[in-house]
Structure formats: C-alpha cells, structure tokens
Amino acid sequence: MDRRIKPKSLLSPLAKQLTSRLPGRGLLLAGLAIVLLFMGMAVFAPWISPYDPTKMVDKPFLPPSLKHFMGTNRIGQDVFSRIIWGSRIVLYVVFSATLLSMAIGIPLGLLSGYRGGKIDRVLSMFMDSMYSFPALILAIAIAAVLGPSPMNTAIAIAFVYIPTYFRMIRGQTLSIKSQLFIDAAHALGIPDKRIMLIHILPNLAHTILVVFSLSVADAILTEAGLSFLGLSVTPPTPDWGYDLRVGQPFFLNGQWWLVFFPGLSVMLLAMGFALIGEALSERLSLAQSI
Amino acid sequence: MPRYLLEIKDLVVKYYALSGIVRAVDHVSLAVKPGEWISVVGESGCGKSTMAYSIARLISPPGKIVDGKIVFDGRDLLRTSPKEFRKILGREIGVVFQDPMTSLDPLRRIGDQIAEVYMTHLGMKKKEAIEKAIEVLERVGIPRDKISAYPHQMSGGQRQRVAIAIAVALRPKLLIADEPTTALDVIVQDTIMDLLQSFKKEGTSILFITHDLALAAERSDRIAVMYAGKLVEEGPAEKIVENPLHPYTQGLLKSVPDLWGPKKIESIPGYPPDLRSPPPGCRFHPRCRYAGESCRREEPVLRCFGEHCVACHRAWVK
Amino acid sequence: MAKKGLGYYIVVRALMIIPTILILYTIVFVLLRILPGNPILAVVGTRNIPPEQLRHLEHLAGLDKPLIAQYFDYLWNVLHGNFGVTLASPMGVPVMDYIATRFPATLELAIWGFTFSVIIGLVTGMIAALKRGGKIDTTMRIYSIVAYTLFIPWLGMILQYVFGVVLGVLPTGGRIDPRINLQTITGLYVLDSILTGNLPALISSIKHLILPSLTLGIVLSGAYTRLVRNNMVDVLSMDFIRSYKARGIPGYKITWYALKNAFIPVITLMGLQFAILLGGAILTETTFSWPGMGTFIVDRIEYRDYNSIQGAIIFFAFFVAVISLVVDVIYALLDPRIKY
Ligand SMILES: Nc1ncnc2c1ncn2[C@@H]1O[C@H](COP(=O)(O)OP(=O)(O)O)[C@@H](O)[C@H]1O
Numbered sequence: 001m002d003r004r005i006k007p008k009s010l011l012s013p014l015a016k017q018l019t020s021r022l023p024g025r026g027l028l029l030a031g032l033a034i035v036l037l038f039m040g041m042a043v044f045a046p047w048i049s050p051y052d053p054t055k056m057v058d059k060p061f062l063p064p065s066l067k068h069f070m071g072t073n074r075i076g077q078d079v080f081s082r083i084i085w086g087s088r089i090v091l092y093v094v095f096s097a098t099l100l101s102m103a104i105g106i107p108l109g110l111l112s113g114y115r116g117g118k119i120d121r122v123l124s125m126f127m128d129s130m131y132s133f134p135a136l137i138l139a140i141a142i143a144a145v146l147g148p149s150p151m152n153t154a155i156a157i158a159f160v161y162i163p164t165y166f167r168m169i170r171g172q173t174l175s176i177k178s179q180l181f182i183d184a185a186h187a188l189g190i191p192d193k194r195i196m197l198i199h200i201l202p203n204l205a206h207t208i209l210v211v212f213s214l215s216v217a218d219a220i221l222t223e224a225g226l227s228f229l230g231l232s233v234t235p236p237t238p239d240w241g242y243d244l245r246v247g248q249p250f251f252l253n254g255q256w257w258l259v260f261f262p263g264l265s266v267m268l269l270a271m272g273f274a275l276i277g278e279a280l281s282e283r284l285s286l287a288q289s290i
Numbered sequence: 291m292p293r294y295l296l297e298i299k300d301l302v303v304k305y306y307a308l309s310g311i312v313r314a315v316d317h318v319s320l321a322v323k324p325g326e327w328i329s330v331v332g333e334s335g336c337g338k339s340t341m342a343y344s345i346a347r348l349i350s351p352p353g354k355i356v357d358g359k360i361v362f363d364g365r366d367l368l369r370t371s372p373k374e375f376r377k378i379l380g381r382e383i384g385v386v387f388q389d390p391m392t393s394l395d396p397l398r399r400i401g402d403q404i405a406e407v408y409m410t411h412l413g414m415k416k417k418e419a420i421e422k423a424i425e426v427l428e429r430v431g432i433p434r435d436k437i438s439a440y441p442h443q444m445s446g447g448q449r450q451r452v453a454i455a456i457a458v459a460l461r462p463k464l465l466i467a468d469e470p471t472t473a474l475d476v477i478v479q480d481t482i483m484d485l486l487q488s489f490k491k492e493g494t495s496i497l498f499i500t501h502d503l504a505l506a507a508e509r510s511d512r513i514a515v516m517y518a519g520k521l522v523e524e525g526p527a528e529k530i531v532e533n534p535l536h537p538y539t540q541g542l543l544k545s546v547p548d549l550w551g552p553k554k555i556e557s558i559p560g561y562p563p564d565l566r567s568p569p570p571g572c573r574f575h576p577r578c579r580y581a582g583e584s585c586r587r588e589e590p591v592l593r594c595f596g597e598h599c600v601a602c603h604r605a606w607v608k
Numbered sequence: 609m610a611k612k613g614l615g616y617y618i619v620v621r622a623l624m625i626i627p628t629i630l631i632l633y634t635i636v637f638v639l640l641r642i643l644p645g646n647p648i649l650a651v652v653g654t655r656n657i658p659p660e661q662l663r664h665l666e667h668l669a670g671l672d673k674p675l676i677a678q679y680f681d682y683l684w685n686v687l688h689g690n691f692g693v694t695l696a697s698p699m700g701v702p703v704m705d706y707i708a709t710r711f712p713a714t715l716e717l718a719i720w721g722f723t724f725s726v727i728i729g730l731v732t733g734m735i736a737a738l739k740r741g742g743k744i745d746t747t748m749r750i751y752s753i754v755a756y757t758l759f760i761p762w763l764g765m766i767l768q769y770v771f772g773v774v775l776g777v778l779p780t781g782g783r784i785d786p787r788i789n790l791q792t793i794t795g796l797y798v799l800d801s802i803l804t805g806n807l808p809a810l811i812s813s814i815k816h817l818i819l820p821s822l823t824l825g826i827v828l829s830g831a832y833t834r835l836v837r838n839n840m841v842d843v844l845s846m847d848f849i850r851s852y853k854a855r856g857i858p859g860y861k862i863t864w865y866a867l868k869n870a871f872i873p874v875i876t877l878m879g880l881q882f883a884i885l886l887g888g889a890i891l892t893e894t895t896f897s898w899p900g901m902g903t904f905i906v907d908r909i910e911y912r913d914y915n916s917i918q919g920a921i922i923f924f925a926f927f928v929a930v931i932s933l934v935v936d937v938i939y940a941l942l943d944p945r946i947k948y
Pocket residue numbers: 305306307312314332333334335336337338339340341351352353565
C-alpha cells in the first residue's frame with residue numbers, strides 16, 4: 001500500500017500532456033513555445049542582446065530599423081535590448097514571488113485541510129479575507145513601504161498569491177482526505193506528516209501545475225503593473241512596465257515603438273503561461289470527469 | 291377519420307459519437323391509432339427514448355435521423371418547416387420526460403411556465419393564460435395556490451404532475467411520456483399512471499415508454515417491445531402478456547417483480563449489446579437460449595399473425 | 609421561505625462582513641507597521657530633522673503611542689469616518705477629504721467598466737455557447753485568454769492613440785472638460801449632469817468615461833466570456849431546455865431562459881471580479897490621468913505619505929466587503945432556490 005510517487009512521475013502529467021492527442025494540445029504547445037522563447041531570451045540575454053540596454057547607443061527616437069529592430073527610446077537606448085534584458089527582471093521577480101507564495105501557501109493549505117478544526121477555521125478566514133481584496137492594491141501598498149527593488153517587488157507579489165495556493169491546496173486536500181486510502185494509511189499507523197507529504201501532496205501535483213501556470217500569468221501582469229507605477233525597479237534597469245510608463249507621452253506623439261513592444265511582451269509572456277494553464281486545466285477536468 | 295394518428299415508417303436514427311456510430315434506432319415501424327395507449331418496452335439503452343424524441347424532432351447532434359418517415363395526422367413531420375412544426379409540437383403533441391426534478395425551469399414560477407404554452411400557441415394574454423393554467427393545474431390534482439410556487443418547492447410527484455399539465459394543457463392528440471414514473475416512488479407512480487389514463491379516456495393517444503413490462507401491461511391497449519434498436523414484438527397487450535412470442539419478451543415477463551417483493555425471480559442473463567457494433571443475425575441471439583444457426587447468421591424480419599407481430603426465427607418452434 | 613425573510617438575511621449577511629473587515633484592517637495595519645523603516649523618516653527623506661518636529665509628526669500620525677493603542681485608536685477613528693491626516697504635501701489634511709472627492713471618480717469608472725465587462729462577457733460567451741464546437745467558439749475562447757492577459761496601460765494607450773490622437777474623437781485624459789462648470793452632488797459626474805440638467809457636462813463626462821471604462825471592461829470581460837460560455841453550454845444540455853423545445857417555445861425565448869440560468873453562477877464571480885476591477889482601475893486611472901483613488905495612492909507613494917496610503921487601503925477594504933454583501937443579496941434575489 002505504498003503509494004510513494006517517484007520524482008519522475010511528478011512531471012509525467014506534463015510529459016504525457018505533450019504527447020497525447022487530447023483536445024487543447026495546440027494551446028499547450030503554443031503556450032510552451034512562447035514561454036520557452038522568453039526564457040531563452042532571459043537566459044541568453046548577454047549573448048543575443050545587440051547593445052547594452054542601459055547605455056545611450058544611438059540617437060534618440062529612431063524608429064525600428066535593421067540596426068535597431070525596435071527603435072531607440074528618448075535617451076537613445078536600444079529598445080530591443082531593453083526588451084531582452086527586461087525579460088530577465090520579469091521572470092526573476094515572478095518566479096521568486098511564485099516560489100515564495102507556494103512555499104508558504106502549500107504547507108499551510110495542506111495543514112489546514114488535513115487537520116481541520118480551529119487552525120483551519122482561523123487560517124481560512126484570514127486567507128479568504130485576503131483573497132477577496134484587490135491583489136494589485138495590496139501589492140502596491142507593500143511595495144510602496146518596502147521601496148523599489150526587484151526582490152521587494154517579489155515579496156509584495158508573493159504575499160498576495162499566498163491565498164490562491166492556500167485555498168486550492170486546502171480544497172483538494174479535503175477531497176483527497178475523504179478518500180479511502182488515506183483512512184487505510186491512518187489505520188496502518190502512518191504518521192500524519194508522512195501521509196501529507198507522501199500520500200496527499202503527490203496527488204496534488206497536477207493541480208499545482210495548473211494553478212502555478214495561471215498564477216504566474218497573473219503575477220506577470222501584477223509585476224508589470226507595479227513597475228508601471230514606478231514601484232519595481234529604479235532606472236536605468238531595463239523593465240517593461242517602467243518603459244511603457246515613460247514612453248506614454250511619446251507614444252501619443254507617434255513614437256509607437258516605445259510603448260508597443262514592451263506592452264506586447266507583457267501580454268505575450270502572460271499569455272504563454274495562461275495558455276499552458278488553460279490547456280492543463282481542461283485536461284484535468286477531463287481526467288476527473290472520466 | 292384516418293386509421294392511424296401516427297405512423298412511423300422504417301425509422302433509422304444514429305448517433306455519430308466520437309467513439310463510433312451508434313445505431314440507436316434501426317428500421318423501426320410503429321403506428322398509433324387515435325385514442326389508443328401504446329407502450330414501448332425494453333431494457334435501458336434499447337433506443338426507446340431516441341425513437342420517441344424523433345417524433346418530436348428533439349434529436350440533436352451528434353444524433354441524426356438518417357432515414358424513415360413519420361406521418362402525424364396526415365402530415366409528414368420530418369418534412370414540415372421548423373415554424374410549422376413549432377405549431378404542432380406542444381399543441382398537438384405533448385411530451386413528458388423522465389426526470390421531473392430537472393424538466394422544469396428552476397428560475398420561473400410554475401404558473402408562468404404553464405401559462406406560457408397558452409400564450410405561445412393560442413396568443414392569450416397573461417391574465418387569461420394564468421387562469422387557464424390554474425384550471426389545468428387543478429385538473430392534474432394540484433391545489434391552485436401552487437400556481438406561484440417555484441419547482442424546488444414541490445415534490446417529485448407534484449413536479450411530474452406540473453410537467454403533465456403543461457404537456458396536456460392544449461389537449462394534444464398525442465402524448466409522449468418517456469418513463470414518466472421511473473424517477474418516482476411506487477405509490478406516486480400509480481397516481482401518475484391514473485392521471486395519464488384519465489387523459490386517454492378524454493381521447494388523447496398515449497405513447498408510453500417504459501422498461502417495466504408489468505407497468506405497461508396494466509394500462510396499455512398495445513405493447514411494442516424494442517431490443518437493441520429493433521422492434522422485436524408488437525401486439526395487443528393481453529396477447530403479449532399471455533402469449534409472448536419473442537424470447538426477449540418472455541424474459542422480460544419473467545423478470546417481472548414477484549407479488550411478495552421487488553425481487554426479480556428470473557432475469558435475462560447478460561446485457562443488451564453495444565449499439566456501435568451489434569451482433570450479426572438476430573441481435574438477441576447471444577442471450578437467447580433457443581438460439582440456433584440461423585439466428586447467428588440471418589436477421590429475422592417482423593412477421594405478423596393477425597395483430598400480433600414478432601421478429602424471431604424460432605417464434606413457432608417453442 | 610418567502611421574500612419577507614430578505615431583511616433578516618441582509619442583516620445577518622451584513623454582520624458577517626465585520627470579521628472580514630477586521631481581518632483586512634489587521635493585515636494592513638500589521639503590514640504597514642512591521643515593515644522596516646520609520647514612516648516619518650521616509651516622508652522627510654534622509655535629511656536630519658529637528659527632534660521636536662519628528663515628534664510632532666509622529667504625534668500627528670499617532671505613532672507616539674504603543675502599537676496596541678494605535679491599533680484600537682485607528683480602528684475607532686476609522687469607524688467614525690476618520691482615516692487620519694496626510695503626512696506630506698500638504699500636511700495635516702484629513703485623508704477622508706481626499707477620499708470624498710477621489711472615491712466617486714473611481715466608483716464611476718468602476719461602474720462603467722464593470723458594466724462594459726459584463727455586457728461584453730455575456731454577449732461573447734453566449735455566442736460561443738450557441739455556436740459551440742465551431743470556429744466562432746474557438747475565436748471567443750482565444751478572445752477570453754487574450755483579453756485576460758492584455759496589459760491595461762498598453763490597451764489604454766492604444767485606445768488613446770487610435771480614438772484620441774488619430775481619429776481625435778475622444779479625450780485621452782481627465783473626467784470632464786475643465787471649461788465646463790458642473791455642480792457636484794454625488795461626485796458621479798454623469799449622474800450629477802443628469803440631476804442638474806447640464807447637457808454639455810453630460811456629453812463631456814460620458815466622452816471622458818468611454819475610453820478608460822472600455823479599457824477596464826475589455827480586460828475584465830475575458831473571465832465572463834469563458835464562464836458564461838461554459839455555464840451556457842451546461843444549461844443548454846439540461847432537461848428543462850429540451851422541455852421548452854417540446855412545448856414549441858420559440859428559440860429566442862429558450863435562449864433567453866438559458867441565459868438567465870447561465871447567469872446565476874456568474875453573479876458569484878462578480879464580487880471577485882469587482883475587486884480585481886478596482887486593482888485594474890489604479891492602472892487605468894494612471895494611464896488616463898483620472899483623478900480617482902488610484903492616482904491618489906500613486907501620488908501619495910511619491911511622498912511616502914503612508915498615513916494616506918493606509919487610509920485609502922482600509923477604505924477599499926470596506927468597499928470590497930460591501931460589494932460582496934451586495935452581490936450576495938442580488939444572488940439571493942435572483943435565485944429562488946436560495947433560502948434565507
Ligand atoms: N447523445 C448521444 N450520443 C451518443 N450515443 C447516444 C446518445 N444518446 C443516446 N445514445 C445511445 O443510443 C442508444 C439508445 O439510447 P436511448 O434512446 O436513450 O435508449 P433508451 O431510452 O431505450 O434507454 C444507447 O445505446 C445510447 O448509448
């Protein structure tokens with residue numbers, strides 16, 4: 001009755017999704033392609049970026065050309081290079097934030113759902129209240145007090161996504177707990193901690209993957225929002241949201257590339273994760289309905 | 291007066307499901323006389339509902355009426371325009387479904403739902419329609435003050451009465467009832483059957499669908515037995531009960547509950563076949579104890595002895 | 609089971625928002641205080657200031673008392689509509705004064721954005737459901753994902769560019785033409801224009817509202833498109849829809865009944881969506897120089913005026929709780945199956 005799941009099988013849902021010809025395969029592949037493209041940009045930025053993103057490399061306000069694929073901005077920086085390096089900041093902030101909220105939200109959710117009782121009621125009440133509050137506003141407050149820096153932004157974002165993980169894990173734990181094999185494990189005298197880690201958590205892998213993709217998509221938009229409001233990084237660090245803000249007056253003058261490319265990048269990256277989440281959740285509900 | 295109110299001729303209905311093509315109704319012919327109660331009997335999955343819904347043109351994708359003709363009161367139903375058909379359906383043909391819990395709109399008062407058919411088909415004003423609704427509600431045995439109740443405030447039996455009230459509101463010539471009592475408990479079942487019979491007495495023909503041969507036998511003029519999308523036996527109710535010719539009908543009769551309890555004394559072994567790939571020859575042969583070589587090879591055709599028809603190679607051997 | 613229990617239900621449900629507000633209040637209070645740095649020093653920057661002025665400022669902000677006392681003092685004040693005073697530029701102005709002029713602007717934007725999002729979501733979701741499985745369905749599905757992932761300032765700027773600059777038909781910022789004199793009653797300009805019979809003000813305020821609320825509406829509509837579509841597909845396969853058909857009810861009426869049923873679960877989403885909408889409104893306001901709560905908060909952040917930030921956020925907490933109450937009451941009114 002050892003249902004220990006090997007590390008490999010934690011990833012197998014994703015691997016299987018890719019190869020199986022279920023509906024939503026196109027969405028999944030499109031999402032993965034977009035995400036991998038941006039991740040590649042972030043990882044290989046030093047090699048693929050044509051210019052230093054923080055330096056004035058040419059005349060200001062040059063429209064897109066072969067020399068500057070996305071033109072130059074008001075201080076002569078190369079927009080394309082800033083987009084490439086900007087993907088580093090976004091992904092760094094968003095991944096740190098998401099990992100942090102998972103690290104807090106998942107254990108609390110497990111505990112709350114598994115134990116029940118008072119802990120559960122108190123935790124749930126807190127998390128539900130937080131969940132009902134506009135995430136961006138809360139993140140703005142925290143980021144404002146912490147001051148602008150990528151790590152601080154990550155903390156602010158992490159904070160607001162804790163309830164998302166908590167609620168999902170708690171709900172799933174409750175439903176798994178009611179299934180038979182947990183009772184059996186209990187009867188065999190397996191300690192609670194082991195049951196949670198070895199019998200419940202692996203069963204949540206797929207759900208976590210779905211929520212991860214969707215919350216990363218959301219967090220990307222939150223990060224862009226914070227930096228649009230000037231709460232994420234300080235210049236001249238390349239950052240999409242900030243560049244968008246600075247470009248606004250020039251955009252309305254016709255220098256469209258200053259706004260168009262950063263905003264498009266935000267949308268594409270968020271969409272990449274949203275597509276993955278959408279495809280995976282469709283398959284999850286499909287698997288559950290069978 | 292025409293001899294038949296409804297004539298189904300060689301009806302073929304298929305479901306084009308992802309997993310394969312389901313031949314739910316396969317060359318079925320059936321006729322209903324004016325004022326007659328005819329029951330269609332068979333295990334679940336034999337295509338009874340599909341056949342009944344074809345009459346009301348309620349088959350939607352992936353289902354499709356592939357072939358056949360349905361003549362109702364001199365009109366070819368499968369060839370009337372949607373607009374014309376909407377005037378027939380609900381007015382000349384009423385339908386009652388199996389599950390009263392889900393067949394009424396949960397967000398609307400039952401009075402409004404009943405009144406709607408008067409307003410739609412007769413162009414009545416709301417006030418007049420509600421008065422008619424109260425009338426028909428009392429006719430099916432529900433107190434008038436329930437007129438402003440919501441479906442969830444009523445019991446299953448009451449809801450089924452409301453569903454019947456809506457179906458008979460305009461005194462249709464034909465009432466199709468698809469297992470109207472299956473979801474109800476036995477005592478309520480009986481009162482619903484009485485109610486249906488009272489409408490038959492007023493001249494409505496009833497096409498009653500059930501898996502329960504005993505229930506059908508009590509009230510029907512005629513009984514048609516379906517198996518795996520085919521009509522296998524058909525005739526006057528008492529002949530079917532006293533002298534069933536098809537082994538399947540015999541099996542159904544034997545599985546009728548004992549007087550002393552709901553236990554089946556002898557049921558047919560096995561299950562109806564998968565209609566994506568029905569067995570060759572007689573579709574019943576894998577479950578038939580009389581099955582012979584011809585049954586495995588050749589599909590039996592419906593043959594009639596007077597009013598009693600059967601599709602079985604061995605009908606007279608036994 | 610009749611509607612006469614509604615008053616009772618509302619009271620009970622209203623009492624239930626008290627813990628929610630207390631929790632949010634506590635979270636905000638604790639967060640803003642355990643975070644590093646003296647907020648007063650943050651206001652004045654790193655410059656040395658005379659100790660008595662620092663103390664005066666701390667007194668103004670109520671920071672000279674023990675934390676517990678601060679917690680209850682502030683709570684007491686908030687319950688009396690006193691959200692503290694600004695700490696900078698200008699100093700000592702009640703935060704409530706700002707809220708009183710800024711909040712109606714945000715509310716007006718939110719209401720319009722919300723309306724747009726629901727209408728767009730209902731129409732697209734319904735069309736997708738009626739044409740389910742086809743090309744239109746797929747298009748709507750992609751629309752819902754794209755709308756959801758659109759970055760609000762980006763969409764806002766594109767709309768500004770197209771309608772404000774290129775076509776020149778709509779203003780790109782502000783609430784109303786500054787040359788127009790409008791007497792404010794509720795602070796909702798459209799309503800005020802109607803109340804005072806001021807036609808130029810009405811036209812101008814509607815024109816100013818269109819782009820920002822459309823921006824919010826489009827981004828927020830994605831979630832509705834998808835939910836309405838899925839509910840509608842579920843409802844259309846329900847037995848009572850087939851019953852309607854079997855009664856000869858015309859198709860457009862059946863679609864309407866299906867839509868009503870599909871709409872019920874959408875109401876529960878609305879409370880949450882409204883909260884998300886308020887977050888989005890901050891970005892919209894900044895993009896369109898809309899003088900609402902969002903631009904107020906962003907302004908105050910520049911001055912590190914944390915008293916104002918705290919006041920504004922706690923006010924939002926109240927507002928969100930009230931909205932969830934309203935949504936629940938609407939739900940109870942529309943769904944006869946809800947017992948209260
Ligand atoms: N929407 C559908 N898609 C695919 N197959 C269907 C569908 N509806 C019914 N069927 C199949 O058609 C056959 C006949 O079904 P039905 O008419 O409901 O039988 P009955 O009413 O006798 O129980 C069954 O095998 C069933 O599985």
